[in-house]
Amino acid sequence: xxxxxxxxxxxxxxxxxxxxxxxxxxxxxxxxxxxxxxxxxxxxxxxxxxxxxxxxxxxxxxxxxxxxxxxxxxxxxxxxxxxxxxxxxxxxxxxxxxxxxxxxxxxxxxxxxxxxxxxxxxxxxxxxxxxxxxxxxxxxxxxxxxxxxxxxxxxxxxxxxxxxxxxxxxxxxxxxxxxxxxxxxxxxxxxxxxxxxxxxxxxxxxxxxxxxxxxxxxxxxxxxxxxxxxxxxxxxxxxxxxxxxxxxxxx
Numbered sequence: 001x002x003x004x005x006x007x008x009x010x011x012x013x014x015x016x017x018x019x020x021x022x023x024x025x026x027x028x029x030x031x032x033x034x035x036x037x038x039x040x041x042x043x044x045x046x047x048x049x050x051x052x053x054x055x056x057x058x059x060x061x062x063x064x065x066x067x068x069x070x071x072x073x074x075x076x077x078x079x080x081x082x083x084x085x086x087x088x089x090x091x092x093x094x095x096x097x098x099x100x101x102x103x104x105x106x107x108x109x110x111x112x113x114x115x116x117x118x119x120x121x122x123x124x125x126x127x128x129x130x131x132x133x134x135x136x137x138x139x140x141x142x143x144x145x146x147x148x149x150x151x152x153x154x155x156x157x158x159x160x161x162x163x164x165x166x167x168x169x170x171x172x173x174x175x176x177x178x179x180x181x182x183x184x185x186x187x188x189x190x191x192x193x194x195x196x197x198x199x200x201x202x203x204x205x206x207x208x209x210x211x212x213x214x215x216x217x218x219x220x221x222x223x224x225x226x227x228x229x230x231x232x233x234x235x236x237x238x239x240x241x242x243x244x245x246x247x248x249x250x251x
Contacts, residue, residue, distance in 0.1 A: 001052060001055050002021075002023060004020065004021040005018070005021075006019050006020070008101070010093045010097055012096065017093065017097075019064060019066060020040065021061065021105060023056075023061035023109075024061070025110050026057075026058050026060040026251060027059065027251045028061050028102050028103070029061065029062050029118070029247075030098070030102060030118050030119070030121070031062055031063065032065060032120070032121070032122035032126035033064070033067050033126050034126045035067075035073070035125035035126075037069075037126065038067070039065055041064075042062070042064045043064065045239075045240070046240050051244050053244075054244070054247055059251040060247060061109060063098075063118075067090075067126075067129075068086065068087075068090050072084070072087035072090060073087065073125060073156045074156070080157055081162065084157070084164040087164075087168065091133070091136075095140060099118060117139075117141055117142025117190075118140060118142065119143040119144065119145070120143070121247075122145075122147070122149070123147040123149075123236075123239045124147075124150075124234065125149075125150075127146035127147050127148060127149025127150075127194075128146075128149050128150055128151060128170075130144050130146055130149070131146040131170055131194070131212075132168055134190060134192075135170050135183075138190060143191030144193065145247070146193065147195050147196070147239050148197065149194065149208065150204050150205055150208045151169075152172065153165045153172070154169075155204060170212070171211055179220075187219075187221045188220070192222070192224065193223070193250070194209050194223060194225050195209075195225075195227075195246065196227060196228070196232075197228045197232025197234065197238055198227055199230050199233040200233040201234035202232070206227070209225065209227070228242070
């Protein structure tokens with residue numbers, strides 16, 4: 001399996017940012033690490049190995065990015081406005097610096113054919129990022145796979161709400177988005193998968209996934225919402241089963 005490591009300077013974050021590419025061609029998928037994780041977690045926790053067949057067949061190309069959650073969503077000891085402003089810098093890094101690199105690398109890998117969009121995926125807080133980026137930027141991202149995700153800012157920012165937190169709280173902005181908003185039609189052409197278990201530590205994920213299901217249904221946005229059994233807990237062994245199950249159907 002082809003792999004490549006990159007360490008490139010981000011002007012938006014004023015720091016070096018690492019990412020790794022797996023696979024020689026196929027549909028590009030940007031994967032976010034779980035809370036405060038690193039770009040190598042998807043490999044170290046067996047998620048890359050779980051989709052190795054897709055990667056070797058040239059159906060899928062994974063781009064594993066780094067997080068800065070310890071400065072933003074998980075920085076509970078810091079002032080909320082500064083946390084979300086730092087996240088917005090991260091969002092600009094993803095959309096204005098990393099996404100163009102993904103398109104570029106993937107185009108080289110696919111004999112010059114440019115992808116129509118980038119799929120996103122993640123587990124836990126990584127799912128929040130994956131889903132939020134797709135819904136905020138449907139011109140860049142054309143699908144998402146959220147595993148055991150929470151999609152409301154309240155779990156990390158409590159009752160605090162400002163314009164930037166609102167823009168990153170998917171449940172809140174979807175709830176207020178008019179049905180005739182141009183993004184709604186774009187969402188209808190995206191591959192949207194939300195999955196969670198019904199076992200230990202999945203209560204918040206269940207709550208938010210059900211709310212997302214309601215909101216998407218109200219706006220007639222097709223989505224695959226999947227609830228796994230009571231033995232399915234919030235942990236990597238189950239995500240290793242879920243990830244290839246869905247990716248085999250999207251790539």
